[in-house]
Structure formats: C-alpha cells, structure tokens
Amino acid sequence: MRTVFVAASLSIASACAAQTFDYTTPVSWPDHPQLHTVPPAFGEASAVTILDERSTEFRKDGNEFAVFEAFHKIVHIRDDKGIEMFNKMYLPIREGSEVTNIRARTILSSGKVIDVTPDKIKSTEEDGAQYRQFAMDGVEKGSEVEYYYEEKRPFYLFGSEFFQSGEVPCLRARYLLISPAGMKFSAKGYNGFAVSPDSVIGDKRVIAGAEDNIRDLPEEKYSFRDQYLARVDFKLSYNMGNAASVRLYTWKDLGKRAYDFYTTRTDKDDKALDGFIGKIPAAPDTSLGGRISYLEDYVKTHIDIDKKLTGSGGDLLPQILNTHTANDEGVIRLFAALFDKMGIPFELVLASDRGGIPLDPELEDWDRAENVLLFFPGTGAYLDPTQDATRYPLIRPTMAGGRGLFLKTLSLGSYTTALATFGMVPIAPWDSSGLNMEADLRFSTGLDTLLVHGRQIMTGYGAAEYRPIYTFLPKDKQDEANKDIVKSIGNSADVSNINVSHSAMTEAFHNTPLVIEADIRCPDLIENAGSRLLVKIGEVIGTQTEMYQERPRQLPAEMPFPHEENRTITLHVPDGYTVRNLKDLAMDVSFPNMGFTSTYAQNGSDVTVSIRETYKSIRYPLEEFEHFKKVINASADFNKVVLVLEKP
Template identity: 20%
Template sequence: MKNIVFIIILFTYTLSSYSQFYKDYSWEEEANIVDLEATLMNESSIGVFEKTIVEFISGKFSNTIIKYETHHYQIKVLNDKGVSKHSNIIIPMNEVTNLKDIKVRIIDKNGELTEFDNNTIDELGDFESSVNFKNFHLAGLNDNSTIEVLYTLEKQYNIHGNKILQKSYSIKKSEFLLIPGPTQGIIKTYSVNSKVKDTIINTYPAKIIKVVDIPAIIDEEYATAIANRQRLSFQCPLPDDNMNQEDYWENIVSNISPIMFPKNIHPKIFEISSEVIQKNEINEYNIANNIDDYIKNNFTISENDNVSLNNINYILENKTSNDFSIIQVYTQLLTAAGINYEIVITSNRYYNRFDPEFFDPNMLREFLIYFPEEKKYIAPNRLEYRIGEAPFDLLGNYGIYIDRMLDFYFSEIIQSDQSYSRIKRNIKIEFERKLKKIVIDEYQEYSGHWATNNRSLLNFSDEEGLAGLKDYLTASGIENKKVINYEIINAELFQKNYNTPFIVNSKISTESLTTKIKNGYQVKIGNVIGMQSQLYEDIDRFHPIEVTYPNQYDYRIVVKIPKGYSIEGLEGLVFNKSYISLMGNKICKFESNYEINENELVISIQEFYKTLRYQKNRYNEFRDVINSAADFYNTSIKFIKK
C-alpha cells in the first residue's frame, strides 16, 4: 500500500490449539424478505446488518498464529443507484493467504431466491489492481432486492488491525466480535457511542461491540468527513511480549533510524553536495531549499513494485526511487551538510486522525522533514511543494517527531507563520462605450498554499487545465470576457526567498456586467472578486468545522466614476460579519466598506480565517461570514445620469 509503514511481527511460540469459531458460524437457514420503515425508502440502499468476526488461533502444524476474518452482511437495494453500488463484491486481499469460503444469496422483490458460492459466483479478472483485490459480480441484481453475503479470509498474523463501521449507506445494526485466542485483545473506538464489552465465545474470552442506526457518511463543506467516520482499531499481541503503546513507537523509531539518520554517507552524496550547495554557504534555509529543489528536479518517483527502489546505491545510480525511499537522498545530503532536522510521521487529516495514544500502522502514511530552528518543513514526495509550512492536508493532524538522538515526541502539526497564505488584489475598473463595457485592470499576489497550488497547476497541467487556471486568475465567473493582458511573475516552483508571492497582472473587458436601466446602468460590481463559496442551505451541522488552511484576503477595488453620473445602492457594499473567539479575538470575518474620493469609488474588503477549526455549535456564525462573501459577489450598484 502506498506510503504506509507496516509493522508485521511474526512470533514462534508453541501454543495450544483453540477451536475455530468461524467453522461453526453460518447464516440462518431461511432467507427472508426485508421490509424497511417508510422513512428509509428514499435512500438508494440500506445496510440491514453487518457482522465482522476477527479470530486468532494457533497454527496446527507450526508455531505460528493464524488470523481469520469472517464478514457477514445484508443489504437492501432500493433503486438503480443501489443496484449499481452493490452489484460487485470487492474484497481487499492484503495479508490474505486464502479465501476460505464465499456465499451469497439474493431475494428479489417477488421473493425468488438466487444463491452463489465459490463455484458459481463470477470473479472479474480484469479488475483494476486485481492482485490486491478480488471482485465478484452479482449478475441479475434488481431494485428492491435483498443481498446477503458471507465469506471468511485466512490472513497472516498481524498484531494490528482496524475496521471501518460507517459506510456510504446507512446501517441499521453493526457488530464487531474479536476472539483473541492465544493473544491479548485491545480495542479502541473512534466517533462511536457504544462501548466495547467482554464476552465468552466457546469458553474463551472475547470482546464485542454493537452499534445501531449508523448514518451514511455525510459529506459537508469545510469538514473532514472520511476521517470522522465511526471506526475502531485493535491490537492482539502475545501475552509474553509485554508490549505497551510506547514500545510500539520505539520499535518504529528503531526500525527507520538507519535510513532517516544515516551514520555512513554514500560517496556519491559528496559529489552531489558540491554541485548543489554553494561553497561557504551556512544559511540553513538556503541549503535545505537547494537540496529539495535539486532532488525534485533530478530524481524520478516510480510506482513500480521493485525492491531495488529502496536501495540507496540503486537510487543514486539511476536517480529513481519510490515515494517513500526518496527520503534517503534527503537525509544523506542533509547529514553531509551538517543540518539539524527531525523526521515527522503522520497521515492525511482528511482520511486518518493520528492518535498518539493508540498505535496503528494505518496512521503512518506521510513523512516530513522538520527543521526546528527554521520551523519549516520539506515534503519529500510532494513535487509541488518546496521548503515552507507543512502541506495543507497534513496541517492540524498530530505526528510523531523524531530527532537524531532517536528521542521522539508527539505534536500537532501547526502553521508557525500566521500570515502564510494570503491573496492581495488591487483592481481598477473603468467604463467604455458609454458604460456598456467594463475594463478591469487587476494586480494579484498569492502567497503560501495559494501560491503552491497555482504554481503546481501552471507547471503540471495540460492545455485544458491551463485554460481553466487562466480563467480562474482573470476574474472567474465573468461571462463573455476578453482577456487583453495576462502575465505571471514568479511562476517557477523553486523560489530563492521564503514565501515569494505568485503574481498575476491581467486586464480584461466585458459587457456582461452592465444592464441598461432607466436613466443609467446597473453594474454587477461584486462579480469582480470572482465566484465565492456559499453555505446558503439551512441545515443541522453534522461535522465539526474545518477549513482547508488559515488564510486571508485583502482587496482594494477602485472604480472610476463616469463624468455626469452618480451612484445609487452603495449601502449594499457594506458587510461586517465576524466570528469572535472566547478570548474576544476576531478569528474569522468578512468586512467590506467604501468611500468616494473625488471621481473614484474605493471599495475595501478584508476576509480571513485565522484558525483551522471552528466550533460546530457556532456554525451559524461561521456560515454568516462565508455567506457574506457570496452576498458581496451578488451585489450590484446603479450609475444614474445626473
């Protein structure tokens, strides 16, 4: 799996044999048509129940531990969308040594029963990534049918595991049963109200959790819906191991230390250093910046499954690596240059919440290099990033920080530069052809993550993508515009100075913003700031509020007032909505105002989001700020002939 650290520990103790629960487990003999409440009938499918049994036993002919996973679920398919979603059974095969059994039965709306087993179910061999998945097709599935699936996987022993309880469809009842057998079972749940309980299965201790009425994953703007899913993680170590959570973390640190903090420098590294680092250069930022840019311009990241891509000799000789092992080139060069750094291991906050208190290898998906003196990061596998703040999708998550002495600590990945991401715009507007045409002359500065995103699009997009970027950078949302001038400054991914802004000079003309009215023209002046996101729908907020990254907008719009005209509707340009923290500080706001200077209308706008997260119970305050920007975009003023 891409960019993930797996800790798979095989034990060779002689253990007594446990009975195998999965062999006696089966579905009910009679299949029944499932009837649902009327309130659920507007969904495309409903999970009637889902039961997962994870069982560990001693191997019969060896001293190893074997893991069995039994999956049993029933789904009511209500319409064509549901049919499309559930016509295939996709089984991940990671760590699987044998698919022990699979059987499926379908009852259609007329009560007719169709059954499949290992011999009769169709497996699709051309499925994408078929090595890692098995894909079984359910032929003839129709709406208002009930699907029941039962299969068991034999898997390699792995101390760690996890289970996603919440899906893209609602589930009436979910049950997870852990039978640790000769191991010790520990479960931790996330976003789940139910508690794990101890139970007995065939005279052996087990753990069970039952959850009812799990809603479908709700996708909301300004949220990390996938990371917020109801889920659980479990650990099943052997009793004699005496492993606690800190021991797992220490194992990680010990295992990665040879490549993260090399004691021996490869001879080729000194050759590269002399090429990359200027003689007598002592500035840490400049050295790290040059190393980062050199590697990203001269080394290729390969997705091939080739063990040589992990070997430093092969990597340096062929200048090719995978997206994990490329970090070796960084650590070799940084060590040779005498730069102090720390390694950070974390995960994408949109998919996984990093939990320092419960070790789960599934969290260990992203690597950063942190420079504590500079308070800046390098993301080795992100071609679009150069040294600066952490990538936006890692920002706000926790991570483990490891220093050269192999000491480690846990910390939230924070943004040290509070003004990192900003957009500044100076817009000049003049009228031509007796107010029928508007000419917009605009200067824009994008810094921080805005600049990174724009440079990435500019350097890696195809022609269609470049056309979309040009439209975005020249007042997006304005129809029938003619681009007179379009110039980009500081477009290169590498910038010598920290947080150099991405600058755009543009000039456009359009007749789509003016409408003839009695005695003058109405002008959609708000459109010049570009399209804005909105939260107009009045809903009960489900997820906590989380923005993409802290950022700020500062706009100055100067409109030349045509001779012989006055302006009406100026009061509609004034907005002032804010979200005030418990400490009394404005941490989120949209504020706009205007003034008349002789023959010019000057509009000033400031909008900012100072923090990453906002309280869910104050959603309406946050929503008012977002909607104020959208309201301004829809604002018009009138130019009336005197």
C-alpha cells in the same frame, strides 16, 4: 449453515461503556427469511443496513498464520436510488487474498427469495483492482438484499473495520476479533463504536464490538469526514508465550526502526554523498533557513522522485545519486544524510494526514504513520521531503495542524537512536497565506463592456497551490492555466496581456507574493436598462461557495489552511452617471476567528470597494458552524451585488 465465529455463548457487560457484548455470532441464513421493519428515524434513507456483522480471525494455516475474515450484510431497499445502489455487487479482492463461500439473495416484498447461483458470480477487473461481481436479480422497493462471503488474507499486524457510510445508515453492527490465546491484540472503538475487553474463551482470545443505529454520514463541504466515521482499530500487542508483559509494536519501537532505516549509512554511502555534495553550489542565502531552502530545491531539481519505484534500489544512496532517481524512502534517506553531513540538525516526524485518520498515542497503528517530515529545531520550520511540488518552509497543508510522532536524536556514548514523542505539527498562521485580488474597472467607449485590469496576488499556501504550474507544465499548458486563473475575475475568457511574476518555487522561502495579472474584457458584467447601467460588480470576485443546506450539519468545519482574502475593486464611473445603491456594497459579518467585511469609498467619479475575508483557524466546531456558514454565505451574497448607475 457453517458457524464461522466462536462457537461459545458468553455475554459480559463493559462498565465503562454500559454495553453488553455477545461473543458468539453464528451467521444465520434461514431458508425462509423474514423482511424487517425500518424505524422512522431512518425513513428518508434510500437503503438501510439491517445487519452488518463481520469477524477477523487469526489462526494457523499450515505452517504459517493467516487471517480469515467473514462478512454478512442485510440491506433493506426503500426507493429507486437504493435499487441502483444494490442491484449489482462488487466484492473487492485484495492483493494476496482469496474470496470464497459467496452467498447472496434478494428477498422480495412478497416474500419470494431469488438466490444468486454460483454461475452468476464472475471475476472482473476495474481500474487495476480485482473483484468478484454479480447482479442481484429482482431488487425492488421494499425488498432486501443479503450477502455473505469469506476472505483469506496474508497475516497482518494492524487493521481497521469501518461501519459507517455516506448514504446508508445501519441498524445493527457487530464485530469479533479472534486470535489464539497466546496472541493478544489491542482494539479501540471510535465515534461511538463500543469495544469489549479482551477475553479468553477456550483456546482463543476474543474481542467483541457493537453499535446500533449508526446514522449515515455523507461528505460535507469544508470537512474531512474519515476521522469521524464509526470504526474499530486493532493491532497485535503481546506474545503471551514469550515475554508476555512486553508490549509489541509500540510507537517507541517504530521510532527506533524508522530512525535507523532513514539515518544509517555505510562507507559506500558516504563516498557517494561526498561526491554529490561537492557539486552543490554555495547557497546565496547563508542563513540556516536559506541553506535548508537551497539544498531542498537542489535535490528536488536534480533527483526525480518516483513513488512507484520499488525493488530496484530506489532507497539505496549510491544508486540514487548515480541514476538521479529515488522512491519516497530513498529521498528521505538522502535528505537525512545530506543535512547530517552538512551539520544542519533536524528531527524526523511521522505525521498525521488531516484528510485521513490521525495517529492515536493509545493504539499504535504503524500503517497510518506513512508521512515523513523533517523538522528543524534551529528554525522551527518543516520540510516535506517526498513532495516535489512543495518548498520549505511550507509542507502539504493537511500534514500540518495535526499530531505527529517526533523522533528526537538521542546519543548514548557511541550509540545513537531516537526518542519518539508525540507533538503537534503547527500550520502557518492565517495572515501568511493570502488569496488576494486587485481589479480596476473601466467602461468601454460604447458602455457595453467592462475593461478590467486584474491582479491575483497570492502568498503562503495560496501561492503554493499555483507555483508548481510554472515548474512542471510546458509553456502552452502554463498559458492555459493562467487564463483559467485570471478569468475567474468576471467569469470571462476574453483575456490578454498576461504577466506572471515571482513564480519560482523557491520564492516560498521569503513568502514573496505570486502575482498573475492580465486585461479582461467582460461584456457580461454590464446590462443596459434604458437610461440605467447595471454593473454586476459582485461577480468580479468570481463564483463563491454557498452553504444554504437543508440537512442539519453533522461534521465540524475544517479548512485546508487558514488564510485571508483581501480584494480591492476600483470602479471608474462614466461621466454623467451616479451610483444609486452604493450602500449595497457595505457588509459586515464578523466573529473573533473569521469574518467577511466590505466597505466602500467614493472619490469623485471613482468608487473603491475594499473586501476582507479571513479564516484564522483551520477547525470550527459544530457550535461555531452557524457563524462559519454566515461568513461563507456573506461572500456568496456579495457575489450577487449589482450596482445601478443612472443619469440624474
């Protein structure tokens, strides 16, 4: 079998990680492979990766550099689910790449080996993506699946390899990053994946990585998992033959390039901009924030943001203003130019997405700096230029609450550039985002239906989730959406008299509540039990998430945005009835930064329930998870409350 890794043997110890690294990993493909034993710690997994070894080598291919990657994996199958997971393989073919030297086989529990022959390997396409696909014959409980392939890719500067999955733990992971001696990369391991120092072996540079006993890490409710997966990131940092001490592709370099790209204008650009600005009416609110809000809405109303627009001038200002269509880069350039010409100071911010991998000041991965925000020092607020469904001062919630690279304008005489520094992009405070509700409950004449007048009252990010409905959907689809929103009160589709107020996108500026109200008939909220009426009052707040999990929690809890949920329910008790179990309405699960409380008050025949649920932070570490779970489950417990009404 060919040796695709470095043909030298060298092991060194990294004092900082107490990890021994092997710099030589010849792929072993014996004619008579032996089955492996799965340790008890992974005994409940449906499949276990015995070995996951990979390499990335940068080397000359003709007159140009290319990247040669190799993948070798052995997986032990333990049950029917594992069989389903690995009885068919799909090897992705990335754009511009070639997948070659595919080998695959199944090793049965009896020791018999079933090879995948070349004629069984097919090319296929699914959802626009290309794959090499083949079946693994004979996969059974106790068998093992082994496969190997190589991929040649165009040269790239930044890369990542993830060694942790949601369902399959891994006993042994190994990685090699190989480059010519004159091409020095930086690499960093995350979440337990250890990475060696850079070493020169012959005419090559090698970085090794390894981790044993990598647990599976499934998705969990209220979490963003990707940032916690075991991985290695790497990037080209030095050209050892030319200015070897100068670090390449730094965050400072990116800041300068991004600033120049988004802010440089020509005389032709300015002429087109002046014509566009001349058509913009005066902002009704002349405060700084009012002007920013008005200009954003005007641009997003008059310019179509087409994220797929490439190669056709979508980032050229004159063409944008002529066709009223821009791609992401183009609309950022347009906003930067407009705010500059209108004298409104701003800073470009390259933001992390909390749903993905955060930017790391220590390792400059430019590919992760794709999200651009505008920060306004004069107001302390942000604008999300490429998102037509957001309005100032709100941005996508996952763009807030994380690290960003701020590009502060720096002028040296006539020369203008940007100073790039890291800072946090704050998220709107918890009490500015509400998912609130008011419900007035009366009985029908026959006491067999609850007649509910419900009001959903949303602010901040709570409203931002719904306001795009009234801008981008046709009237019939708006009506459907309204019914879906309102019927969450009591889970009834019998909805009438819907009224929506303050639905305009620009209402976000003053945080005016979006109100959706309607009348709902809810026969399922009442059960007639002889002389008693059973009122499922807890279901009025809608179905709630439960977190009664058996498996220990592995990830911290993280909310999309901090918020409050204030609910008021007024029940008009029919004449002659009393409520036997009012105390069931009282609950209190409170902690310093989150809580669920419900109280009640009776005034004559009216019972008013006041519920307050708060999540004041976006992140709750594992040591606070039990508290978080209790709060989440408290709302689910209230959802089950049934009042018993009876006649004395």
